[in-house]
Amino acid sequence: MIAVLDYKAGNLTSVIRALDHLGYKGKITQSRKEVLEAERVIFPGVGAAKKAMEELKLLKLDEAIKEAFYEGKPILGICLGVQIILERSEEGNTECLGLIPGMTKTFPRPLYDKKGEGLKIPHMGWNSVKFIKEHPIFDGLEKGSEFYFVHSYYPMPSIEEIIVGITEYGLWFPSILAFKNLVAMQFHPEKSGRPGLKILENFCKWKP
Numbered sequence: 001m002i003a004v005l006d007y008k009a010g011n012l013t014s015v016i017r018a019l020d021h022l023g024y025k026g027k028i029t030q031s032r033k034e035v036l037e038a039e040r041v042i043f044p045g046v047g048a049a050k051k052a053m054e055e056l057k058l059l060k061l062d063e064a065i066k067e068a069f070y071e072g073k074p075i076l077g078i079c080l081g082v083q084i085i086l087e088r089s090e091e092g093n094t095e096c097l098g099l100i101p102g103m104t105k106t107f108p109r110p111l112y113d114k115k116g117e118g119l120k121i122p123h124m125g126w127n128s129v130k131f132i133k134e135h136p137i138f139d140g141l142e143k144g145s146e147f148y149f150v151h152s153y154y155p156m157p158s159i160e161e162i163i164v165g166i167t168e169y170g171l172w173f174p175s176i177l178a179f180k181n182l183v184a185m186q187f188h189p190e191k192s193g194r195p196g197l198k199i200l201e202n203f204c205k206w207k208p
Contacts, residue, residue, distance in 0.1 A: 001025050001026070001027055001034075001037075001038050001039060002019060002024060002025065002026040002027070002038060002039060002040050002041070002042060002204065003026075003027060003029050003034055003035045003038035003040075003041045003042070004016060004019075004026050004027065004028045004029065004041075004042045004044065005029065005030075005035065005041065005042070005043050005044070005045075005061055005065070005081075006028045006029060006030045007030070007045070007052060007055040007056050007059055007061055008051075008055045009044070009045030009046060009047045009051075009052050009055070009080055010045065010046050010047065011044050011045060011046050011078075011079070011188070011190075012028050012044060014188075014190045014191060015042055015044050015078070015190045016028060017190075018189075018190040018196070018197060018200050019200065019204070021197065022197060022200060022201050022204065024204045026042070030059050030061065032059075032060050032061065032063065032064040035061065035064040035065070035067075035068055036064060036067055036068060036071075038068075038073070039073075039074075040073060040074040040075070040076070040203070040204070040206075041065070041068050041073060041074070041075045041076070042075075042076045042078065042081075042203075043065060043075060043076065043077045043078065043081035043085075043184075044077075044078040044079065044080070044081055044190075045078065045079055045080030045081050045084075046079055046080055046150065047080060048091060048092065049080065049083055049084050049089035049091040049092060049094040049096065049104065049153070050089075050091065050092035050094040052080055052084055053084060053094055053095070053096060053097075056084075056097075062097060065097060065099075066097065066099065069099055069180075069181065069182055072180070072181050072208065073181060074181050074203065074206055074207075074208055075181060075182045075183070075184075076137075076183055076184065076200075076203045077177075077182065077183070077184025077185070078184070078185060078187075078188060078189065078190070079150070079151060079185075079186060079187070079188055081184055082155050082177060082184035082185055082186050083096070083104040083151075083153055083154075083155055083186075084096040084097055084104070085097050085099045085100050085155075085177075085182065085184055086098070086099075086100050086101070086102045086103060086104050086155055086156075086157065087100075087101055087102060087103065088103050088104070089103070089104035089153065090103065090104060090105050090106045090153065091104065091106065091152075091153050099179070099182060100155075100157050100159070100162060100177060100179050100182070101157060101158045101159060102155065102156055102157035102158040102159070103156050103158075104153050104154065104155050104156065105153060105154060105155075105156045106152060106153050107121050107123065107152060107153070107154070107169075107170065107171075108170075108171070109121060111169075111170035111171075112170055113170060119169065119170045121152050122150055122151055122152040123149050123150070123151055123152070123169045124149065124150045125148070125149065126146040126147065126148055126149075127146060127147065127149050127167050127168075127169060127187070128144065128145070128146050128147075128167065129145075129147060129165040129166070129167050129175050129176060129187070130165060130166050130167070130168075130172075131164065131165045131176075132163060132164065132165065132166060133163070133164045133165075133178075135164050135176075135178050135183065136202060136206055137178075137183050137199055137202045137203050137206055138164070138165075138176075138199065138202065139202055140198055140202070141195050141198055141199070142195065145195035146192070146195070147185075147187035147188070147189065147192040147195060147196060148187055148188045148191040148192045148196075149167070149169075149175075149186060149187045149188070150188070151186055154173040154174065154175070154186055155173075155174050155177060155184075155186065156173070156174060157174065157177055159179075162177050162178060162179045163176070163177060164176040164177065164178045164183075165185075167186070167187075173186075174186075175187060180208065181208035183203070183206075185199075
């Protein structure tokens with residue numbers, strides 16, 4: 001069973017539907033016990049870091065995520081799930097999980113593209129990823145694949161070696177991180193069509 005964490009940060013049904021489509025059993029849960037009994041964990045989410053951390057602590061899912069990580073259980077972070085695995089977020093100056101050293105940063109305002117035209121924040125829509133390192137979860141992706149983003153903040157780890165992919169939106173920012181049994185991405189694979197499904201399928205088979 002794949003535990004899909006429910007900490008009132010939304011975006012859970014689309015993850016379950018994607019897993020069902022691929023033939024894998026996912027379960028939306030707020031239970032620390034079920035997280036630790038699961039074969040692997042998906043940590044999705046949209047919204048604000050501070051509110052998310054409050055809910056995680058209230059449900060004791062912060063402890064469950066850390067235990068699962070230190071046990072070596074495969075974990076996939078999506079969107080907010082890549083931002084709050086770092087030590088701190090600029091969003092509300094929030095102390096986060098600290099699984100990876102670094103900070104979640106806000107896009108500078110104003111933000112411009114290469115032509116000097118203003119860019120909207122949040123960054124919303126389809127964008128590509130430049131892979132700077134290989135990882136099994138991204139095997140088999142077609143060149144030029146695009147993924148769906150919705151965010152105003154982005155992860156900035158203090159260890160460059162854990163950055164797998166980067167994306168350009170006014171600036172180049174890390175969009176995929178991988179550290180031991182944890183892989184996390186700023187975009188939404190469950191909303192990214194065939195390339196996203198391939199990522200989820202690879203995660204379901206991945207043995208760190």
